[in-house]
Amino acid sequence: MNQRIRIKLKSYDYNLVDKSAEKIVKTVKSTGAVVNGPIPLPTNKKIYTVLRATFVNKKSREQFQLCSYKRLLDIYSTTSKTIDALMKLELPSGVEVEIKV
Numbered sequence: 001m002n003q004r005i006r007i008k009l010k011s012y013d014y015n016l017v018d019k020s021a022e023k024i025v026k027t028v029k030s031t032g033a034v035v036n037g038p039i040p041l042p043t044n045k046k047i048y049t050v051l052r053a054t055f056v057n058k059k060s061r062e063q064f065q066l067c068s069y070k071r072l073l074d075i076y077s078t079t080s081k082t083i084d085a086l087m088k089l090e091l092p093s094g095v096e097v098e099i100k101v
Helices: 014-030 080-088
Strands: 005-011 034-051 061-076 096-100
Antiparallel strands (some): 005 061, 034 061
């Protein structure tokens, strides 16, 4: 099977994304496939501004930031062992995984 598998990882914690990508690379390399990545994609930052007081002190504000981190992995020259290993892989619960074949 000469097909490419593209895996996109997304999380709000960069440690979880990096550890998940490392785990995927280890399992895929152990089956003999070729891995390209993890490639870091741009971080999305959402900044929310909130008033500290309800109806006085308009100038007193607080800002909160929500960052989402993404990584991209490409897997080439896959075999049935590679696909089985990826299906059995346990990843942390804070990571969103998107797989395209």
